[in-house]
Amino acid sequence: MDSLTETGAEEHDDLSIARALEEDIIFGRLAPGTRLTEDMLLARFAVTRHFARQALVQLESMGIVVRERNRGATVRSLTASQVKEIYAVRELLQRQAALWIPLPAPDSLIAELNAIHEEHGRHIEAGFLRGVHETNDRFHLTLFGACGNAHLVQSIELYMRLSLPVRANSMANTASLRVSHEHHRLMIDMLKGTDNWVLAQLCVDHLQPSKARYLDRVG
Known part of the structure; x- marks a missing residue:
């Protein structure tokens, strides 16, 4: 060789x-x-x-x-205090990105997110966690990419990585994955409207279940 x-x-x-x-x-x-x-x-x-x-x-x-x-x-392990700090930043970043997305969103973005959403759902039902993880991240980065600020999206991606120990805590729970999947569908629906504030609040609310589960576990 x-x-x-x-x-x-x-x-x-x-x-x-x-x-x-x-x-x-x-x-x-x-x-x-x-x-x-x-x-x-x-x-x-x-x-x-x-x-x-x-x-x-x-x-x-x-x-x-x-x-x-x-x-x-x-x-990497996170204390309760670190989780709260990381998620406070995630909420700020994701709220701002959602507020900057021009609404109603173009049909091309809706179609792309729908395709990712369908793939995400198939992986959940098949129990293919690698696929669930990758399509979840792709969905959010595609969604927030529509805000038009590449530096903001890079910051969102960084804090998604920092919160992986928290997010992983929900991976084995099919019910929680289905709730997350439904949130994604609602986000797509809101992109068809004109209310950025409602979309932004859902993007913040979407972060709460995995954070709450992790904080319950670490006390």
């Missing part, structure tokens, strides 16, 4: 490690606070130490792993 092929294979393994660990974290198989060592990754995945380290860097950039000096990498 030539050197170019070997490099490509290692890069693919690097991405596969990050993706596998991301799923374990998002879907609760790795609990908040769990230590992630390079040796642990080497034992689980057939890669070099360099690529194991790069996988941890990728997860840190996504906001779901924290790396600290003398402690190494751990699955």
Whole structure:
């Protein structure tokens, strides 16, 4: 095997490690606070130490792993106070984005969101959590992307990542996923109207169930 092929294979393994660990974290198989060592990754995945380290860097950039000096990498955990602070910012960002979306929205945006919404529903009923997670994020980033401010949308995406430990808490609950799915349908309906304030309030209300469940769990 030539050197170019070997490099490509290692890069693919690097991405596969990050993706596998991301799923374990998002879907609760790795609990908040769990230590992630390079040796642990080497034992689980057939890669070099360099690529194991790069996988941890990728997860840190996504906001779901924290790396600290003398402690190494751990699955991100959030205190009740941190959750409240993160969600206060999420509410501000999402409310403002919803207020800036021109209404009524164009048919092309409605059609795109409907397609994502249908895919999201299929994944919920099939129990395909990876698909549920990805289509949920795609729905919200497409929706808020219509506000016309790319920097605001980037901030929304950042705080979506920071809140992953909270959001993951709802992933195994089909009933809560169906409620979230219904909220998405209502958002699409509101895009057809002219009341940005009602849309903005729904976008804020949509955040509350997963936050409340997490806060109940951590006390």
